[in-house]
Amino acid sequence: MENQSSRRKALKQLAVGSLAVAAKPLSALATTKEASNNNMETYKLKGNVNHSVCRWTYNFLPLDELCEVAKKIGLKAIDLVGPKDWATLKKYELDSSMCNGAEISLTKGWNHTEYHPTLIKNYTDHINYVAEAGYKNLICFSGSREGMDDETGLKNCVNGLKQIIGLAEKKGVIIQMELLNSKIDHKDYMCDKSPWGVELCKRIGSENFKLLYDIYHMQIDEGDVIRTIKDNHQYYGHYHTAGVPGRHEIDDTQELFYPAIARAIVDTGFKDYIAQEFIPTGKEKEDKIKALKKAVQTCDV
DSSP: OHHHHHHHHHHHHHHHHHHHHHHSOHHHHHHHHHHHHHHHHHOOOOSSSEEEEEGGGGTTSOHHHHHHHHHHHTOOEEEEEOGGGHHHHHHTTOEEEEEOSSOSOSSSOTTSGGGHHHHHHHHHHHHHHHHHHTOOEEEEOOOBOTTOOHHHHHHHHHHHHHHHHHHHHHHTOEEEEEOOOTTTTSTTBSOOSHHHHHHHHHHHTOTTEEEEEEHHHHHHHTOOHHHHHHHHGGGEEEEEEOOTTTSOOSSTTSSOOHHHHHHHHHHTTOOSEEEEOOOOOOSSHHHHHHHHHHHHHHHOO
16 A cells, blocks of 8 residues: 555656646747757767767768868767878878778678788788878778688688788787678678677787677677677777667667667777767758767767
8 A cells, every 4th residue: 555655646746747847838948958959069078988980971071071070079080081081180180090991892801812912912001001190990891701601701811811910010000890780781791790700809819900899780680789898898999889770870769778888888998989880860961960969979978
């Protein structure tokens, strides 16, 4: 009876509160909304996370404008920018947080030995470019299976990557293989789950080879995101975000709770970058920029 009484009392209080909100003048509600918008404008980043954004998801903005937006929001870098555009990033004192340009494609990667000569040359050149520019991270891809089994793919990747990893160690560059889902977006991609990628890291045995853990992709292919990050964080050198399903904003329209994920990443002692890689759905440029700002704040734990 005591519990029932308490429940009735709570429901009564809730009803009174609801009536009070309903009775509030529209002007007061508008003021509340305006205050919320102002807080969003004046939000100061906490400094626990290094924030970045992937260039391709905001390529409706010229790079100079994207750099200006990034600086205003408080981002420190832009992801997936190659050597020809690094001068623009440097002009705005932004980092190239995940360099690209050495890869052939997502489908033609290190798991197929016929691509090794081209990849070894490309990565040798780009490791030098990245180091000379003062950057650190360089992306790579496993490639598609094309009927290949996991073990053969691992052996081929190890044999190829070990031919460049010594130079990467010497130059202080980290080669990072991205984990991509093979269920929806990248059918047949080999490095599609953490266990395979972690095993590759173990076999290469270098602090200069890590995995780019894409939260969107791994939610689709393996789930259990926070536990996986905690268990394998030493092998992850970079993170990408996006909402599931749809690869859009990381808000309440999707199934992942990014504040908890970001907190788990920070708790591992991670000091590199979390990069937003969602495709904004807004019709106007201003709406898309607000979405980026909100996403950064969501991950700013």
